[in-house]
Amino acid sequence: MSVRAGDLRGYQRNDIPDVLLSNRFLELFSRDMSDRDGFRPSDGTSDRGEVVVAFNGDHYFHRFELTLPADSSIKGNPDGSLAISGPAFDMGMSVRFEGMAESIPAEYMTEYVNVYPTLVREYEVELGLTVSVRRSLIFGGRRWRYHLWIDSFAHEMSKSFDFKSHLADMNWPMVSAMLHCMRQRPSQDEGPAEAITVAAPPTPVPDRAEVRSEE
Incomplete structure (x- = not known):
């Protein structure tokens, strides 16, 4: 449309x-x-x-x-939230911060953000999005397609502000495993790691063997 x-x-x-x-x-x-x-x-x-x-x-x-x-x-509301109103819907957006700490992988901070984890304080921030649709939008014929952006906007907001979704999009478990393997690999200056051979202990041999035969 x-x-x-x-x-x-x-x-x-x-x-x-x-x-x-x-x-x-x-x-x-x-x-x-x-x-x-x-x-x-x-x-x-x-x-x-x-x-x-x-x-x-x-x-x-x-x-x-x-x-x-x-x-x-x-x-704008006194609590800092935003209210968007129209003939077809009402939308509210809010942000809540209560000072709760959040845990972020240390490798993510050093390798992706390029900062030391000890220099960063991690907090949890909650984003709220509410949408109330009026009946005029549902029974408005083809006009409802004009407001399809509401669904795509809500999806984009969730994807952009959800840290777990961000890690999933970049396939962080695989990236973290690759970083771990790279750290374990010796550098070219050091050369290949020397193989260590462990020999099994020799079997003890008696100094003298006596054979007796009985008739």
Whole structure:
């Protein structure tokens, strides 16, 4: 089903001031490039158009833009959660952090993140997503296809924020086994490992054998 340009609306930072006041994370990462750490005040402008994505060493910038159906609205709640409402559905997004520690494989930190595990504190963060669908969407004929993005969005959120899914996608058990085998393999400078031969102890032989025959 094709989507007309008038069916969508793009929300910029200036369009949601009440949301930014109640959500410090969104307020920080929706800032312009010139207001972000690691970038110069002159960054963010280009003769070829507006900068959408940029890297500067360890710093990453992605221009904030929220695209929703034109007849939807978004607001921030006092607890920091977001509420998106429309004629066909209501969606709520929340983040819960209670300071609970989380366990991450040490090899993952050293080999993938490239940091020492002792320098990192690991915590558990829970992402909540609720969707309430109205009857008008179910009985709206072919119009329901217009809102199929809700299901794909929920799947993408779960895949992006679930650490266990991330490890499964990269086949971490096999990667961890390969890293272990590589550490056990001697380097080329050391040369091949010498084989150690263990000989069985000799069978004891008596000094003199006596043979007696009886007639």
